[in-house]
Amino acid sequence: MSALAPVSHRRRRVDRAARGLLAAATGLAVLPLVFVVFYLLQKGVGAWSVGFFTTDPSGKFFGDAGGVRSAIFGTLEMVTLATVIAVPAGIGVALYLVEYGKAGRFAAAVRYFIDVMTGVPSIVFGLFVYIVLVIANTGGASFAGWKGSLALALLMLPIVTRAAEVVLALVPDSLREAALALGAPRWRVMLRIVLPTARPGLVTGALLAIARAAGETAPLLFTAFYIKRATGDLNRPMNSLPAQIFTDVGQAQDRLQARAWGAALTLVLMILILTTLARVVSRRSRLA
Amino acid sequence: MSPHDPETQMTDPPTDPATAAGETGQSTAQPPGRDGAATTAAATGRRITLDSLSAFYGDSAAVRAVSLEFPPNEVTAIIGPSGCGKSTMVRCINRMHEEIPRARAEGKVLLDDLDVYEDGVDVVAVRRAVGMVFQKPNPFPTMSIFDNVASGPRLSGARGGDLRDRVERTLRGAGLWEEVKDRMDQPGLGLSGGQQQRLCIARTLAVEPKVILMDEPCSALDPVATLKIEELIAELKQRYTIVVVTHNMQQAGRVADTTAFMLDGELVEHGATDRIFTNPGDSRTEDYVSGKFG
Numbered sequence: 001m002s003a004l005a006p007v008s009h010r011r012r013r014v015d016r017a018a019r020g021l022l023a024a025a026t027g028l029a030v031l032p033l034v035f036v037v038f039y040l041l042q043k044g045v046g047a048w049s050v051g052f053f054t055t056d057p058s059g060k061f062f063g064d065a066g067g068v069r070s071a072i073f074g075t076l077e078m079v080t081l082a083t084v085i086a087v088p089a090g091i092g093v094a095l096y097l098v099e100y101g102k103a104g105r106f107a108a109a110v111r112y113f114i115d116v117m118t119g120v121p122s123i124v125f126g127l128f129v130y131i132v133l134v135i136a137n138t139g140g141a142s143f144a145g146w147k148g149s150l151a152l153a154l155l156m157l158p159i160v161t162r163a164a165e166v167v168l169a170l171v172p173d174s175l176r177e178a179a180l181a182l183g184a185p186r187w188r189v190m191l192r193i194v195l196p197t198a199r200p201g202l203v204t205g206a207l208l209a210i211a212r213a214a215g216e217t218a219p220l221l222f223t224a225f226y227i228k229r230a231t232g233d234l235n236r237p238m239n240s241l242p243a244q245i246f247t248d249v250g251q252a253q254d255r256l257q258a259r260a261w262g263a264a265l266t267l268v269l270m271i272l273i274l275t276t277l278a279r280v281v282s283r284r285s286r287l288a
Numbered sequence: 289m290s291p292h293d294p295e296t297q298m299t300d301p302p303t304d305p306a307t308a309a310g311e312t313g314q315s316t317a318q319p320p321g322r323d324g325a326a327t328t329a330a331a332t333g334r335r336i337t338l339d340s341l342s343a344f345y346g347d348s349a350a351v352r353a354v355s356l357e358f359p360p361n362e363v364t365a366i367i368g369p370s371g372c373g374k375s376t377m378v379r380c381i382n383r384m385h386e387e388i389p390r391a392r393a394e395g396k397v398l399l400d401d402l403d404v405y406e407d408g409v410d411v412v413a414v415r416r417a418v419g420m421v422f423q424k425p426n427p428f429p430t431m432s433i434f435d436n437v438a439s440g441p442r443l444s445g446a447r448g449g450d451l452r453d454r455v456e457r458t459l460r461g462a463g464l465w466e467e468v469k470d471r472m473d474q475p476g477l478g479l480s481g482g483q484q485q486r487l488c489i490a491r492t493l494a495v496e497p498k499v500i501l502m503d504e505p506c507s508a509l510d511p512v513a514t515l516k517i518e519e520l521i522a523e524l525k526q527r528y529t530i531v532v533v534t535h536n537m538q539q540a541g542r543v544a545d546t547t548a549f550m551l552d553g554e555l556v557e558h559g560a561t562d563r564i565f566t567n568p569g570d571s572r573t574e575d576y577v578s579g580k581f582g
């Protein structure tokens with residue numbers, strides 16, 4: 001037989017079967033996603049109107065049920081505060097682990113607890129804040145927006161830390177050495193070299209955590225509770241999109257269920273816009 | 289920059305190589321200035337003296353009791369086979385060695401008469417006085433050409449003076465100005481390998497060091513780029529003390545006034561480059577420079 005024999009029939013068949021299997025697996029994975037987006041659009045857009053975005057839930061059994069204004073405000077306020085707490089803290093922990101802790105015993109313990117924290121169900125964070133802050137009426141009120149933010153921040157912290165640690169570790173040591181050899185103190189090496197080099201990855205990690213937090217219901221039910229009116233006061237109970245969806249879906253009225261679909265679509269779009277915006281900003285600032 | 293700088297005057301070096309021991313004695317008699325060596329700029333380089341310097345990674349010694357002197361405004365080449373400790377030794381001079389976990393150094397490294405390992409000496413000040421160029425060009429990837437050069441003074445916290453002027457001056461000093469002056473805002477990574485290395489040299493010069501350590505600066509470059517760097521080294525020695533680690537013996541022959549040969553962490557021989565290559569005193573040096581091993 002020649003050394004350059006054509007590909008055997010058997011190999012052709014195996015190749016075709018393997019390709020088919022991979023394509024089928026991909027299709028299977030994408031299918032639910034397509035359905036989710038399809039149903040969201042189909043049912044959600046119908047619920048939208050100007051009033052949907054500009055009015056609070058009325059709570060009336062008959063007549064106008066109202067929109068989700070308070071839920072949008074509440075989600076924006078609480079997630080923003082949670083981000084302000086969790087992202088700097090998480091990046092700080094990651095910087096410690098990568099730049100100082102390295103393979104030390106304390107760093108290993110920190111990593112272990114972060115992993116444990118990643119696996120904690122979100123409702124546990126809600127319960128924790130409920131027991132520590134809500135029951136104790138800390139800050140003069142029982143349920144409050146900032147307590148919801150805290151529960152969300154606890155949830156975000158391990159996600160931000162883990163993602164940040166990975167990208168910070170990817171920054172080549174040769175860059176740190178170059179900066180140190182120029183006579184840069186360590187803190188300046190981190191601020192001027194390590195963080196900017198890792199910025200796209202840090203932004204992605206933060207977005208992942210924000211998207212996760214924005215969609216969480218369980219930590220908010222025991223902490224920010226659910227109210228109808230919009231408020232800018234973080235020391236009062238707050239509405240949020242997930243809590244609104246959770247409440248509406250349980251109602252035996254079609255118009256309330258429709259509002260839940262509308263709120264769900266709103267939530268997804270908010271996260272999409274945020275993600276796109278953050279990517280554009282981070283890309284632009286990198287070139288500047 | 290002033291030639292009347294009192295500190296430079298005081299330490300104006302005698303050319304007798306036997307002063308190493310004398311300077312060691314001096315350093316104990318004089319209180320060490322915290323960063324006196326770093327903050328003043330002068331047109332001449334400074335003398336570096338190694339006094340029985342040893343360096344370790346954990347328990348294994350990579351450099352064993354090396355005593356050696358690098359005179360100002362001369363180029364000294366360090367040659368030797370891979371793993372002989374030449375890079376480690378050079379990294380001890382600006383205290384970069386200790387950045388590696390479990391790495392430490394013993395002995396003295398004198399910058400003129402100041403021991404850089406003395407208690408109370410600011411490691412940051414040492415590195416501002418002793419610049420370093422690495423084997424692989426490593427411009428900062430997020431920065432433009434301008435910012436890469438400006439990062440020298442910016443990172444080391446040097447304030448004042450016109451940064452633009454300083455960047456242009458150092459880029460001219462590194463022989464790169466004509467090639468990049470029209471694209472200063474382009475990323476530093478867009479340059480060729482040789483240009484990147486000269487950019488890194490410019491970045492080092494921008495801090496205004498007294499001594500420049502080069503750790504195999506041409507080993508990642510093609511012959512033309514290598515030639516340019518070598519010409520640059522010959523020019524830079526007017527103003528700096530230069531130490532070049534190389535495993536390219538021809539390069540040592542072309543650029544260095546004196547050459548030191550290292551083997552297994554020990555200094556075998558040190559002398560005028562011509563003599564090391566034509567009439568070495570040690571048979572191991574002869575074997576190495578004639579290509580019998582390494």
